[in-house]
Amino acid sequence: MPTALPTGRRALLLLPALLLACSEPPAPPPADPRPVRVVTVEPRAGGEVVSLTGTIQAETEASLGFRIDGRMTERLVNVGDRVQAGQVIARLDPTNEENNLRAARAALAAAEAQLAEAQNNYWRQAELLRGGWTTRQRYDQASQQRQTARSALDSAQAQANIAENRLGYTELVADASGTVTARGAEPGEVVAPGRMIVRIARQGGLDAVFDVPPVVKDQAPANAAIEVALTLDPAVRTQGRVREVSPSADPATGTFRVRIGLEDPPPALRLGSTVTGRMQLDGGAAITIPAGALTRKDDAPAVWLVDPATQTVALRNIEVLRHDPARVVVGSGLTEGEVVVTAGVQALRPGQKVRLLGAAP
Known part of the structure; x- marks a missing residue:
């Protein structure tokens, strides 16, 4: 049977274990930097060179619309078509305007007949007055009737001209050569005066359009020469000058719209092409x-x-x-x-x- 250890000796044996348990764990080594x-x-x-991405747009775009209202019967062009000055773009139903023109011409013929009668009556009264066979009152009445008939004829002529012009307005004609970039109405629709039927990018000039941050706009030198290159083919390039700067920033992006007029743009720079513009900034x-x-x-x-x-x-x-x-x-x-x-x-x-x-x- 094992012999029990004295209490004092047992305490001495447990002391190292208690000291080890009560000591704090060693701190981890500091992490390497x-x-x-x-x-x-x-x-x-x-003098830094800044590059921005933009697009090619026409220098001048015009929205064409009818001067009168009516039902559009045909639109002869579509987006992408090239048009020439004087080419018919679209037509309205001309029935009402043709009837108005006939009525105006009939009123004009009646006014001409009334004037002829008033003229004859006037000259007759004038001859009778010289021979003393009529009164001054009848002569004055004949003169007044002639003047009234002449004014009525002028009014009828003006109404006939208006009716003829309105009949001509049933055809929408291109005023300049260009390319159709958008359409606003389809055949069969009743259109109001001035509604955009097609938008035409006119020939005669191209612009490179960029959205420019304010700091670049402020640091740009006056009348700077800007190199514009086709993004997909940088070998296609030309020079341009600032033609127009928007006076106010875009509320969403805070940038300013700047249009660069291109000098002799190559044929590969087409409407809608993505281009890159490079410009040397002022010093600082x-x-x-x-x-x-x-x-x-x-x-x-x-x-x-x-x-x-x-x-x-x-x-x-x-x-x-x-x-x-x-x-x-x-x-x-x-x-x-x-x-x-x-x-x-x-x-x-x-x-x-x-x-x-x-x-x-």
């Missing part, structure tokens, strides 16, 4: 960082900055003027000499220690 690539902010000289300092440095904070563009003293990172919002797949032009938020993380931005957290690649550990 995360390696990152950085770039030092340096303002870049002005600008900060440029790699596109990989850009991240977001509070739904706004931001970058990670490195504190050289503590080797820790912090997130800061910036204003982006423009960007492309390779770089970002910063409007505000960065100053010269600050260090920006360009690689590894998605794995950082505020206050985290980092190690700059290429620097001593």
Whole structure:
């Protein structure tokens, strides 16, 4: 049978175990600084080339519509058709206008007959007055009737001219050569005066149309030469000048619509083609960082900055003027000499220690 240990000896044996259980677990070793690539902010000289994407549109577009109302019986052109000046575009039912013209011509014939009768009566009264066979009163009445008949004839002639013009208005005629870009009514519809039947892009000039950010608009030099190239084939290119700038910004995008008048555009630049415009901006300092440095904070563009003293990172919002797949032009938020993380931005957290690649550990 085993012999029981004395109480004091048993306590001495349990003491190391109790001390081990009461001690705190050792602290984990500090995490190694995360390696990152950085770039030092340096303002870049002005004169930067900016590229924007736009479309080719006609210099002048006209919406053609009938001057009178009526039921459209035929539309002779469709979208994409080329039309010539004087070509008939569409027709209205002419029945009512033909009847109005016949009525006006009949009224004109009656007015001519009344004037002829009034003229004869006037000359007769004039001869009788010279021979003393009539009174001055009858002569004056004949003169007044002749004048009234002459005025009635003028009115009837004007009504006949109006009726004839309205009959001509039943045919919609192109006033200039061009290409049909849109249609607004179909045969069989009753159309109101002025309603767009077709829209025609007139020949004689092409514009490259761009939506330009405010900062680019403000930095653009006066009467700048702009190179416009076909996006699908950059070898197709031409030069242009600013022809029109919208005075107000688009409420949705905040950009300004700018139309560039093209000089001798090649045939490959067709209506609706997507083009790229390049322009040299005026001088002025600008900060440029790699596109990989850009991240977001509070739904706004931001970058990670490195504190050289503590080797820790912090997130800061910036204003982006423009960007492309390779770089970002910063409007505000960065100053010269600050260090920006360009690689590894998605794995950082505020206050985290980092190690700059290429620097001593």
